[in-house]
Amino acid sequence: MALKYSKQRTVILEFLQGRKDHPTADVVYKNVRQTFPNISLGTVYRNLVLLSDIGEIQRFKIGDGTDHFDYDTSEHVHFVCSKCGRVLDLEMENIDFINEEASKHFNGKIDGHKIYFYGICEDCLDK
Amino acid sequence: MALKYSKQRTVILEFLQGRKDHPTADVVYKNVRQTFPNISLGTVYRNLVLLSDIGEIQRFKIGDGTDHFDYDTSEHVHFVCSKCGRVLDLEMENIDFINEEASKHFNGKIDGHKIYFYGICEDCLDK
DNA sequence: TTATAAAACAGTAATAATTACTGTTTTCAT
DNA sequence: ATGAAAACAGTAATTATTACTGTTTTATAA
Numbered sequence A, B: 001m002a003l004k005y006s007k008q009r010t011v012i013l014e015f016l017q018g019r020k021d022h023p024t025a026d027v028v029y030k031n032v033r034q035t036f037p038n039i040s041l042g043t044v045y046r047n048l049v050l051l052s053d054i055g056e057i058q059r060f061k062i063g064d065g066t067d068h069f070d071y072d073t074s075e076h077v078h079f080v081c082s083k084c085g086r087v088l089d090l091e092m093e094n095i096d097f098i099n100e101e102a103s104k105h106f107n108g109k110i111d112g113h114k115i116y117f118y119g120i121c122e123d124c125l126d127k
Numbered sequence C: 001t002t003a004t005a006a007a008a009c010a011g012t013a014a015t016a017a018t019t020a021c022t023g024t025t026t027t028c029a030t
Numbered sequence D: 001a002t003g004a005a006a007a008c009a010g011t012a013a014t015t016a017t018t019a020c021t022g023t024t025t026t027a028t029a030a
Helices: A007-017 A027-033 A041-053 A100-102 B005-016 B024-035 B039-052 B100-105
Strands: A058-061 A065-072 A077-081 A089-091 A111-120 B060-061 B066-068 B077-081 B086-088 B108-118
Touching: A007 A027, A007 A041, A007 B077, A027 A041, A041 A065, A100 B005, A111 B086, B005 B024, B005 B039, B024 B039, B024 B066, B039 B060, B060 B077, B100 B108
Parallel strands: A077 A111, B077 B108
Antiparallel strands: A058 A065, A077 A089, A111 B108, B060 B066, B077 B086
């Protein structure tokens, strides 16, 4: 199962690289289709999943029930605007010490946590 | 739209009360059906959603794509076992100060966060 | 009590996101 | 150049959830 080059995969990856919000598969599909009109939704999904499986991109969930994809694979925290739904990156100190905090009264093993913050983004506040 | 009593709702609520894991709608359905064989899945969903809308129970998501329901509506943090998928409550200090931390370099307004911890539960460790 | 309107129900259909399948095309190491 | 592996387009299937429809329950009030 050696990876083989494909124009479609490149286009998907490049699109994702150009976005600082973190689009869903459907958003990727709709946009990529403008420059690549007969790309299939299945191809978009297959590549997004493949790319996140090999660690080229990041796949994550926020409360909206759909998967989001991020070109930036470094550890960072997300913010979700309750008004416009946009997903943004948060610059903040590492808070992994909360894992210790969670371990204190727990007999299992804590490996990590998933977190996102929500509120109103700057753009929506301005309106 | 005054609430009216229904046997089905009572049974669903009682089932949920007796569980300390936090079952999905489907798990509620399958169990309740053993004592109430012709209850419909739609009824289970309708009641779980209604009960969480009026604050009688809590509805939340973990990474598995399905909704979970909790009889305990007090603020508390969840743990998800990566092995058996069970969802447990964590007793830990309130960590809402991380909201301030998240605000520091952010120009929007932070209202809160969603978090869950993951790892291996006690039962799975023992095996 | 009975009448009745609102609410709830069972059962089924619809929707949305995602995954799986199928037969064709593309890639790339020999 | 060629052939197997990988990827593709297009479509079908799956899963969780919501919406719809015609029937039954509940609770108020004559």
